[in-house]
Amino acid sequence: MDYSCLDDNTSNNNNNTSETLSMSTKKTPSPPPQAMRLYRMGSGGSSVVLDLENNGVETESRKKLPSSKFKGVVPQPNGRWGAQIYEKHQRVWLGTFNEEEEAAASYDVAVRRFRGRDAAVTNFKSPASDSESAFLEAHSKAEIVDMLRKHTYADELRQSERKFLDGNGKRRKTATTVNENDGVSREVLFEKTVTPSDVGKLNRLVIPKQHAEKHFPLPETATTTKGVLINLEDRTGKVWRFRYSYWNSSQSYVLTKGWSRFVKEKGLRAGDAVCFERSTGPDRQLYIDWKVRSGTEVINPVQNVVRLFGVNIFNAATNAKTNDECGGEKRSREVDLFALGCSKKQAIINAL
DNA sequence: CCCTGTGTTGAA
DNA sequence: TCAACACAGGGG
Numbered sequence: 001m002d003y004s005c006l007d008d009n010t011s012n013n014n015n016n017t018s019e020t021l022s023m024s025t026k027k028t029p030s031p032p033p034q035a036m037r038l039y040r041m042g043s044g045g046s047s048v049v050l051d052l053e054n055n056g057v058e059t060e061s062r063k064k065l066p067s068s069k070f071k072g073v074v075p076q077p078n079g080r081w082g083a084q085i086y087e088k089h090q091r092v093w094l095g096t097f098n099e100e101e102e103a104a105a106s107y108d109v110a111v112r113r114f115r116g117r118d119a120a121v122t123n124f125k126s127p128a129s130d131s132e133s134a135f136l137e138a139h140s141k142a143e144i145v146d147m148l149r150k151h152t153y154a155d156e157l158r159q160s161e162r163k164f165l166d167g168n169g170k171r172r173k174t175a176t177t178v179n180e181n182d183g184v185s186r187e188v189l190f191e192k193t194v195t196p197s198d199v200g201k202l203n204r205l206v207i208p209k210q211h212a213e214k215h216f217p218l219p220e221t222a223t224t225t226k227g228v229l230i231n232l233e234d235r236t237g238k239v240w241r242f243r244y245s246y247w248n249s250s251q252s253y254v255l256t257k258g259w260s261r262f263v264k265e266k267g268l269r270a271g272d273a274v275c276f277e278r279s280t281g282p283d284r285q286l287y288i289d290w291k292v293r294s295g296t297e298v299i300n301p302v303q304n305v306v307r308l309f310g311v312n313i314f315n316a317a318t319n320a321k322t323n324d325e326c327g328g329e330k331r332s333r334e335v336d337l338f339a340l341g342c343s344k345k346q347a348i349i350n351a352l
Numbered sequence: 353c354c355c356t357g358t359g360t361t362g363a364a
Numbered sequence: 365t366c367a368a369c370a371c372a373g374g375g376g
Contacts, residue, residue, distance in 0.1 A: 354375090
């Protein structure tokens with residue numbers, strides 16, 4: 001606090017964050033926020049500074065970022081909002097959002113998953129429906145965090161609920177651990193053995209034209225623009241969102257944005273295969289699965305199981321999603337999962 | 353180059 | 365636990 005720059009007032013006030021009123025749009029695409037230009041990027045309000053000679057006033061050039069009135073919400077230099085929750089002395093990042101309220105709602109979801117259904121400290125104190133509570137309990141913290149970061153939580157919750165109801169009321173126990181495999185039927189659309197460039201740094205997977213045109217026809221409008229976003233669920237129940245588009249330059253259909261994350265998390269290597277499937281049900285949900293290259297001698301028994309995707313041999317239940325053989329070794333479970341999308345894990349210090 | 357999300361710290 | 369601040373590094 002030493003360097004309290006004290007630019008005249010402005011400091012507090014935040015109360016009126018108002019402005020945001022434009023309720024017109026609910027989801028709001030994302031036109032850049034209003035005054036983003038104000039904030040200095042990078043080092044934001046570098047300590048010191050200010051005053052200088054000049055007028056001694058200065059003020060304007062770099063204001064402190066506006067505080068949020070919501071818990072777990074922090075401002076980002078570019079005018080967007082971040083959401084975070086703490087657990088065990090560690091911050092768990094919940095993603096960035098265009099709207100402050102969106103970030104606040106994400107915090108609410110996280111706090112229920114992390115601290116229980118009756119966590120009192122939510123921003124919008126909704127009671128938490130039974131179905132949502134069930135949904136939360138059916139997924140690991142890491143999965144929920146992942147959905148929040150990818151902004152897919154609402155979609156997945158909705159899908160989960162309709163599935164639970166199931167037209168005939170013959171509720172199956174889907175609630176527990178994912179594993180859709182059992183009852184729900186799905187058809188295999190096609191499979192591709194990935195090439196070195198599919199798993200390299202290009203962040204793209206080429207979809208063989210024949211399959212692309214047969215199963216993933218791209219709307220005319222999309223071919224000219226930037227393509228479309230598609231959601232695919234993997235064997236752990238995690239939903240992946242990729243950009244799907246057509247590259248005129250190479251006359252190819254490709255999955256781009258988001259693809260490298262999948263490659264990284266699953267530890268895909270050239271020669272492995274990715275398989276695309278689709279629910280035969282009315283929802284037409286898409287799925288993506290992967291198999292390690294058959295032929296190579298399996299390094300460890302776990303991979304054997306992986307090879308037989310589609311069949312739930314290994315009780316994936318409980319720990320399910322740990323998959324990754326990336327690291328090769330497992331340490332504490334829950335915590336480790338957060339290393340997932342992120343790069344470094346750091347701290348696990350405690351345990352003592 | 354831009355922006356996310358982590359490193360870090362002081363306060364609650 | 366939490367938010368403010370700064371900015372390294374990832375991603376486009």
